[in-house]
Amino acid sequence: MDRLDAFKSIAAQAGRGELAFPTNVAASVKLQQALSDPDCHTDTAAKLVQADPLLAARAVAIANSVAYNRSGNEIAGVRQAVQRLGVRTLQSLVAALIVRQLGSQIKDPGLQAMAKQLWEHTAHVAALAQVIARRVTHVDPDTAMFAGIVHEVGGFYMLSCADSDPSIMQGEPEEWVEHGEAQIGRGVLNKLIIPEAVMQAVEAMWDGLRALPPETLGDTLLLANDLAPVPSPLHSRPGATSPQAARTIDFAIGDGTLNAILTESAAEVHSLTTVLML
Template identity: 30%
Template sequence: MKIRQALDDPDMPTEQVARIISTEPVLSAQVLMLSNSAMFNRSTKKIEELRVAVTLLGFSVVRNVAISVGMKQLKDQQDNTSKSEQMEGLWTRSMRVAALSYVIARNRTKLSADKAMVAGLLHDIGKFYILSRAHQYQGLFTSDQALWELIDQWHADIGAAILESWEVSDDIREAVMDRKRTDLPLHTRPTLTDVVAAADFLDAGFVKQSLQDIDWTNVPGALKNLGLNEESAIRLMTETRQEMAQILRVIA
């Protein structure tokens, strides 16, 4: 909570942010590691101070790292092998959707790409929460199918409630709630919901089959709002492959 509040305050001194980060060993290590990566540190001088690392990365990147660390800690709490594998799958997909959301926002909209990445990373937070608690109520679920039916029914509302309690911005909460809507309005100014919905759709299509095999005559309105068709979507994913790989290294 403290780190989120600090990073949400643009007037917060970097030294104070660094002190708060220093109380979280895993986050501290991740911030320092990232600040010394080739993606951010073009010099040969190793960064060893959190204050310098935060200055180099900026609050937006540190916020993304903090969210990533928090979600990974939630994932790693699972002691049930089956549930652990399911959490790992959710985490991997969340990272891909986050990377896709970033490149879609940066290349197809005037929206903040950093905010889009956060929205993509959090788009399945409701599923994370339910799955992380499922082992406490194993008697309620006769099978994994029953569990996932409940997750599919409730994850969006639970995710939105979690994000509200975290005081996450309205547009991110709306993206989590509405990305699966089939009646998203058509408009010429794409929203964050459009970005996450498109990333979610393209990732699912890319994993299950090649993008060429998708029925492009029946795609979510979000893709139309973003001006993405088969040709432009394939070109976007091809041209940003290296960028997405770098983003995945940032949040992995």
């Protein structure tokens, strides 16, 4: 199938909600839907997490990370981890699991390499977004991390679909940006019941318009994306800031600067990135 025709076909299916998830991904999507229920309380969330050993291990690990354990008191139980993290952070971990599962289904070596780099990029963006939200823009940090985790989920879905014909992903990155990214991404995000605020932030990334100094969740996500040391392999936007050029981004924040805050928060960013990469 022609590359553009493939994008358009999958985009049309995504728009209709006709998404083909592997069995393990479908199970995680159901878990995400359960956690999205407003009546899902901590005890229920803990039971759901305990049913998935991998998710349980990651929940404990992130609860003990520098970003969530500033007192230095380590915990070993899932229930304690859920209490410390809250349901919204658990949703982020489940979203991360879904994204990783989509990548793990890929058999083609070239697409596997793209999925690996895309996840490294995603983990860095999520960790940076959490810190930037807390220290700079003062939007909700957990929501910012969640937005960072899901901002490339459409790309992961596309890579998994391309496994039967890897040539689909071998053209110019701009073709993916123009004909697949927003359409497919929006369909996958809708399927995962992503909150409207997060949807708007991801859509702001597709528009590529970021204010400095940043103010909104969308600005937070865009700045984190620019600052991520590992770029997305799926596209290089016209006018996008390279990781090298992004190091020159700085502006005053109160009595400090962005670069000073990022230096102070380096351990937190590294801790979160490490946990997400597990």
